[in-house]
Amino acid sequence: MRTRLRRIAAVAAALPLFLLSGPPAAPPAEASTGDGRYAGLDAYVRDRMRATGTPGLAYAVVGPDGPIHSRAWGTDGRGGPVTADTPFLWGSVAKPVAASSVLVLAQEGRLGLEDPVTDHLPDFRFGGPGHASRVTVGHLLAQTAGIPASATFAVADCLGPDCPGPAERIGALDDVRPLGPPGTAYAYTSANYLVLAAVVESATGRPFADHLEETVLEPAGLPGAIADRASAAERGLAPGHQPMWGVPAPIADGVDDDGAAYGYLGGDLDDLAAFAAFQLRSGRTAGGEAVLAPESVRLMRTEGELAPSGEGTGYGLGWRVGGLDAPLDGAIWHTGASPGYSAMMFLLPEQGTALVLQQNLHGLLQDGAVMEAGFGAARILAGGSAPAGAPSAAGYHAAVWGCTALAAALALAAVRSALPLRRPAPAASRRRRAAGAALHVLPGAVPCAALAAAAARMGPGPLAAWLPDTALALCLAAAAGAALIAVGLVRAFRPGPGTGRAGAR
Structure with a gap:
C-alpha cells in the first residue's frame, strides 16, 4: 500500500506536465519487414x-x-x-x-x-x-x-x-x-x-x-x-x-x-x-x-x-x-x-x-x-473489412472529468462555506442549523461513498494501478467532500449568540 501511495503522489506531482503536453503524434515507422500486400493493414x-x-x-x-x-x-x-x-x-x-x-x-x-x-x-x-x-x-x-x-x-x-x-x-x-x-x-x-x-x-x-x-x-x-x-x-x-x-x-x-x-x-x-x-x-x-x-x-x-x-x-x-x-x-x-x-x-x-x-x-x-x-x-x-465505427472512450472521459469537476466544485463550496467562520456565528434555530449541516454533509458524502465502494470492489492497490487518474480525481473529490462535511458540522455546532459563558447571565 505504501508503494501505491508513493505512486499516486508522483502522479499528482507530474500532473501539470501531463495536462500541458498534449497527445503524442505517431512518428514515422521505425522497423518493418514485408511487402506492399499489407499496405491497407498498415494504414x-x-x-x-x-x-x-x-x-x-x-x-x-x-x-x-x-x-x-x-x-x-x-x-x-x-x-x-x-x-x-x-x-x-x-x-x-x-x-x-x-x-x-x-x-x-x-x-x-x-x-x-x-x-x-x-x-x-x-x-x-x-x-x-x-x-x-x-x-x-x-x-x-x-x-x-x-x-x-x-x-x-x-x-x-x-x-x-x-x-x-x-x-x-x-x-x-x-x-x-x-x-x-x-x-x-x-x-x-x-x-x-x-x-x-x-x-x-x-x-x-x-x-x-x-x-x-x-x-x-x-x-x-x-x-x-x-x-x-x-x-x-x-x-x-x-x-x-x-x-x-x-x-x-x-x-x-x-x-x-x-x-x-x-x-x-x-x-x-x-x-x-x-x-x-x-x-x-x-x-x-x-x-x-x-x-x-x-x-x-x-x-x-x-x-x-x-x-x-x-x-x-x-x-x-x-x-x-x-x-x-x-x-x-x-x-x-x-x-x-x-x-x-x-x-x-x-x-x-x-x-x-x-x-x-x-x-x-x-x-x-x-x-x-x-x-x-x-x-x-x-x-x-481474415478477408473482411474494418468496422465503420470504433468503440468510444466517452465513458472514460465522463468518469475522470466528472470526478475532477466534482472535486473542484466541492473544494470551492468548502472554501466559500468556511469564509463566514471568521465572523461571529449568527443566531439560528436548532432546526436551521441541522438543515445547514445536511446541505454540507449530503453532497460531501457522495464522493466519499463512491471511493469506499470502488476501493471495496477492486482494492486500493488495483484501483490505483488500473485507474490512476480516475482514482486520484476521486480521492481529491472525497477529500474535498470530507472538508465540506467538516465545515458544515463546525458551522452547525459552534456556539452562537446567547450561548456559552459569554451569554450566561
Whole structure:
C-alpha cells in the first residue's frame, strides 16, 4: 500500500506536465519487414494508433515459419524508438502460454486435468471444503471453477518487492462465494490462473516461471521472454503508458513477480510471433518436435470441453474460441492487458496465419478503443473489412472529468462555506442549523461513498494501478467532500449568540 501511495503522489506531482503536453503524434515507422500486400493493414493500424494516441505499437502477420510482415512505430516509455526488439507486456495473452505448460505436465503424467486442486494444494479452501475438493485442474484452465470475476483483484496485480507467492495468495479466496458448483458456471478471472501457478509449483517443486521457460518458452522459440521482475529488468522493459486526463503518461512500471501465468508475461514482437507460429504448427517446435500432443491442442481449442453443458463458455483451455462475427468466427484468440500495456493474438487456422499486436498503452475504461486496433486488423487479415465505427472512450472521459469537476466544485463550496467562520456565528434555530449541516454533509458524502465502494470492489492497490487518474480525481473529490462535511458540522455546532459563558447571565 505504501508503494501505491508513493505512486499516486508522483502522479499528482507530474500532473501539470501531463495536462500541458498534449497527445503524442505517431512518428514515422521505425522497423518493418514485408511487402506492399499489407499496405491497407498498415494504414488501418496507424489510423487506430493515432485515434487513441498510442505512443508505441508493433504488430506482425505470422505464418507457421514466423513473421511474414511486421511493422513497429512510435516510442517507448523512455522516449526511445519502438522496434521489433522492444519488449512489451502481454497481459492475459499469457493464459494460453500458461495453459500449454500445464498440458505438458498432464502429458507427462505429473498431474491430471481431473485432479482435484486440493490434491496439490491442501490449503485451497475456496467456497469451503465441500466446494474446494471438487474443483479440478481442468476447471481452472476452462474458467469454470466457480470463482467470480471480481476475485481477480483479491489475488492479482501484486507489484511490490515483498509480495507473497501464488500458494500464499490463494487464502484470499477462502471467503469468496462460488458462482455455482464446479463445472457449471463460466467466469473469466485471472484468479483461476494464479491458482494454476500454485498447482504447477507444487507439482514440480520449482517456480512457475522456471517451469514455463523449460516446457514452452524455450521449445517455442522465445527463451528470452519476460516472466518475472528480474527478466523484465534484464530486457530493459520501459514503463507502459496510462491515460492521465486523456494524455498517455509513462507511469506504469510494475511487474508481478508471480504473475506469468495470468498476465505478467512479455517480450518483443519476435517473441510474440514465435508463440503464434508455434500454435500454427499445432504445438510443434520449428524443428518438428511435438511439445503438445494433438489431443492437448484439441482440448485447448474446444469451447466448453470441460463444462457439463459443453457449450456457451466461449473458452477452451487458455484460448478464447469463436464468439466473433464473420470472418473471425473461426478464430482462436486472446487479448490481454496489464497496467500500461496491451496485446492481442488471433490464430486463423483455416488460412494458416496469425496476427499479433502489442501496444504500450492501456486504460481500463478505454479498453474497447485501444483493443480495436487488433480486432479490426484481424478482420482485414481474415478477408473482411474494418468496422465503420470504433468503440468510444466517452465513458472514460465522463468518469475522470466528472470526478475532477466534482472535486473542484466541492473544494470551492468548502472554501466559500468556511469564509463566514471568521465572523461571529449568527443566531439560528436548532432546526436551521441541522438543515445547514445536511446541505454540507449530503453532497460531501457522495464522493466519499463512491471511493469506499470502488476501493471495496477492486482494492486500493488495483484501483490505483488500473485507474490512476480516475482514482486520484476521486480521492481529491472525497477529500474535498470530507472538508465540506467538516465545515458544515463546525458551522452547525459552534456556539452562537446567547450561548456559552459569554451569554450566561
